[in-house]
Amino acid sequence: MSEYNASILKKGQSAQITDINIDEIPLKLIEMGCLPGNDIELIQIAPMGDPLFFNVNDSKVAIRKKTASAIYINQESIK
Amino acid sequence: MTPKIIKVALIGNPNVGKTSVFNQLTGLNQQVGNYPGITVDKKTGVCKINQITKAKIIDLPGTYSLNANSIDENVVIELLLNKNDEDFPDVAVVVTEVENLKRNLLLFTQIKDLEIPTLLIINMSDRMKQKGIELDIPFLEQELKTKIALISSRKNIGIDNIKELILNYKQLSTEPCLNASSIDPEYFNRLRKAFPNQLLYKLWLVITQDVNFLNLQRNEIENTFTRSHTELKRLQQKETIKRYQFINDTLKIGQKIDKSKATDFQSKLDNILTHKVFGYLIFFGILLLIFQSIFDWSSIPMDFIDTTFSKLSAFTKENLPQGKFTDLLSDGIIPGIGGIVIFIPQIAFLFLFISVLEESGYMSRVVFLMDKIMRRFGLSGKSIVPLISGTACAIPAIMSARNIENWKERLITILITPFITCSARLPVYAILISLIIPETRFLGFSLQGLTLMGLYLMAFVVAIASAFILNKVLKLKCKSYFVVEMPSYKVPMFKNVALNVLEKTKAFVTGAGKIILAISIVLWFLGSHGPGKDFDNAQEIIETEVYSSNTKINPSVIPDRVAEYKLENSYIGIIGKTIEPAIKPLGYDWKIGIAVVSSFAAREVFVGTLATIYSVGSQSEEEATIKMKMAEDMDSKGNRIFNFATGVSLLLFYAFAMQCVSTLAIVKKETNSWKWPLIQLAFMSGFAYIVALIAYQTLK
Numbered sequence: 001m002s003e004y005n006a007s008i009l010k011k012g013q014s015a016q017i018t019d020i021n022i023d024e025i026p027l028k029l030i031e032m033g034c035l036p037g038n039d040i041e042l043i044q045i046a047p048m049g050d051p052l053f054f055n056v057n058d059s060k061v062a063i064r065k066k067t068a069s070a071i072y073i074n075q076e077s078i079k
Numbered sequence: 080m081t082p083k084i085i086k087v088a089l090i091g092n093p094n095v096g097k098t099s100v101f102n103q104l105t106g107l108n109q110q111v112g113n114y115p116g117i118t119v120d121k122k123t124g125v126c127k128i129n130q131i132t133k134a135k136i137i138d139l140p141g142t143y144s145l146n147a148n149s150i151d152e153n154v155v156i157e158l159l160l161n162k163n164d165e166d167f168p169d170v171a172v173v174v175t176e177v178e179n180l181k182r183n184l185l186l187f188t189q190i191k192d193l194e195i196p197t198l199l200i201i202n203m204s205d206r207m208k209q210k211g212i213e214l215d216i217p218f219l220e221q222e223l224k225t226k227i228a229l230i231s232s233r234k235n236i237g238i239d240n241i242k243e244l245i246l247n248y249k250q251l252s253t254e255p256c257l258n259a260s261s262i263d264p265e266y267f268n269r270l271r272k273a274f275p276n277q278l279l280y281k282l283w284l285v286i287t288q289d290v291n292f293l294n295l296q297r298n299e300i301e302n303t304f305t306r307s308h309t310e311l312k313r314l315q316q317k318e319t320i321k322r323y324q325f326i327n328d329t330l331k332i333g334q335k336i337d338k339s340k341a342t343d344f345q346s347k348l349d350n351i352l353t354h355k356v357f358g359y360l361i362f363f364g365i366l367l368l369i370f371q372s373i374f375d376w377s378s379i380p381m382d383f384i385d386t387t388f389s390k391l392s393a394f395t396k397e398n399l400p401q402g403k404f405t406d407l408l409s410d411g412i413i414p415g416i417g418g419i420v421i422f423i424p425q426i427a428f429l430f431l432f433i434s435v436l437e438e439s440g441y442m443s444r445v446v447f448l449m450d451k452i453m454r455r456f457g458l459s460g461k462s463i464v465p466l467i468s469g470t471a472c473a474i475p476a477i478m479s480a481r482n483i484e485n486w487k488e489r490l491i492t493i494l495i496t497p498f499i500t501c502s503a504r505l506p507v508y509a510i511l512i513s514l515i516i517p518e519t520r521f522l523g524f525s526l527q528g529l530t531l532m533g534l535y536l537m538a539f540v541v542a543i544a545s546a547f548i549l550n551k552v553l554k555l556k557c558k559s560y561f562v563v564e565m566p567s568y569k570v571p572m573f574k575n576v577a578l579n580v581l582e583k584t585k586a587f588v589t590g591a592g593k594i595i596l597a598i599s600i601v602l603w604f605l606g607s608h609g610p611g612k613d614f615d616n617a618q619e620i621i622e623t624e625v626y627s628s629n630t631k632i633n634p635s636v637i638p639d640r641v642a643e644y645k646l647e648n649s650y651i652g653i654i655g656k657t658i659e660p661a662i663k664p665l666g667y668d669w670k671i672g673i674a675v676v677s678s679f680a681a682r683e684v685f686v687g688t689l690a691t692i693y694s695v696g697s698q699s700e701e702e703a704t705i706k707m708k709m710a711e712d713m714d715s716k717g718n719r720i721f722n723f724a725t726g727v728s729l730l731l732f733y734a735f736a737m738q739c740v741s742t743l744a745i746v747k748k749e750t751n752s753w754k755w756p757l758i759q760l761a762f763m764s765g766f767a768y769i770v771a772l773i774a775y776q777t778l779k
Binding site for chain 1: 309562
């Protein structure tokens, strides 16, 4: 697991996806646009820290933290 | 001129307003059926295009892509790949919406690859100004090789435009938008050479999907072209990237978004509705409101229905010539139908709330809010929807568990949902509570209401505890996938909600109604016919008994005594007496026994059965309500049959026992084996028997 993945984002932060672990990411998420090169933004965190509510490629979607940690991001692109 | 019929398939992602478009096009000309062999709703409707042309529209289940993840989505592919299907569309209408155009177009480009005339609808155009979105329609039409209808199903704008485009569907291009086979040219070239007459994309779908096709020899393809699961997924990912590249390039020119105009009202709403305190409070408040409507508000129409049917029954008895047919009508059919109709208010309220919560986008927030908590019990946040729907009926609830990705979480949800107090239990609870709990108030609350609430909570606790145990016991390894789309908040559309409530209520009433009606007729027959001399000569036997006894008995009780004696010696009486030893420890007599046995078809039959038994068993002119008759029923020692201990025991039995054949059937279908429904039946009913036994033996 890479250190820089979507689960480390803070609320309101966004970053560019560099890679995804294809075994951990359901196809449905890929189809929503969770693909290398696209941006991912953390919109909301559920009360107990999980799941996470992202905007990825203009799709609004909630996933569990474990799945988010299989979405690798570019550290420099975090904003 | 003969009328012309154009076959249209409506396709689209979930939450794009596809069903609203369908409702606008067809209005009340809709039919809901089933796809053969599976329990997916098949919605079709007819739309009048002009004087001589009609469109037969099929509303396909929402899907994100042609890579099917569920049986609902499979339906879409199987139809679109099978030219021989009677519903195979002349034109495919893909519904998208302005805010999610990018993602919605993925499915569109896949449909285009099937080379069916395809029309694109962009819905929710009324939101464009507010969101700062501009679209270059001519450019998009050119790039996407289609015709576009920019509409708002909410504001009823552009519907005529759709009709016109459907009418001229032959002018639509059937050319694909992009060449997806370039993701692995070598592989696809081989495929093309092996099957020169088949559409390449179709072959690709056959390889990657688990679907059946008439003309294609699955095995033939599989032998030479199958690859490992990961490899195929990697190719699918490549395909998706390729499609998004095309879509992004197209939208870069065809769509302009002024980001500054995007209001943050939605995220402010999310801050409150998913807040760690307010979020749960609001959800709890909504649940209270739902229960309030089911228990309190719906009691007014329910009382009315109850008395109306009693009166109707009495009326037919008095005014129709005496005979078998009148008996069947007044003692069998009318109480039977009454037992179904009485559910309508509660079912309608529940579906009303559920469909408002779903239409508004709030349900996804509840899923988001509850996931972490539910996971501790081996459930998913998505289990919330089945658990809430389960308060209406376990059948649609179990079907709604389909979108839980993780098999273990889905299985546990399916197994525990029947514990949730469904509306079929309500009439049983209502009548029992009113018999054994006094109508007093406790701290300002009605004691009867509190008892009912207690039963609901208890069922929920048992359901959750069972989930916890199942989670520990079941050894299933599954990937913990969880993907929930969080749609923007919208004000629910009245038309959609109304049609949904109407459709669901109708389905429930006709589905459950058939069983209940059939059972009430069978019960009436078994109750009014008997095998031996005792039944046939009841009149004489009782008369001799009364006149020969030394005590003075008023001859006016003779008719009632005769009826009761007849019932005891009828077929049903014999069945009841036979099983009495097994249910005696729970505090039930043979009459209750019959009701319990017949409830195995469906719980709500309990009240209907008792209604039939007590109607058959009384000959008096005035028709008292069933409740009064039950309260007055005494055993041979003069004790009330429905006493406190028996009542509590019955309540607990009905709370936990698996008494619904339709639920077992749906569990079998959804889990694809008899194993799970049988385990469910044994576990739930065994548990119910033990709890009821303990309760009766301690309380009596």
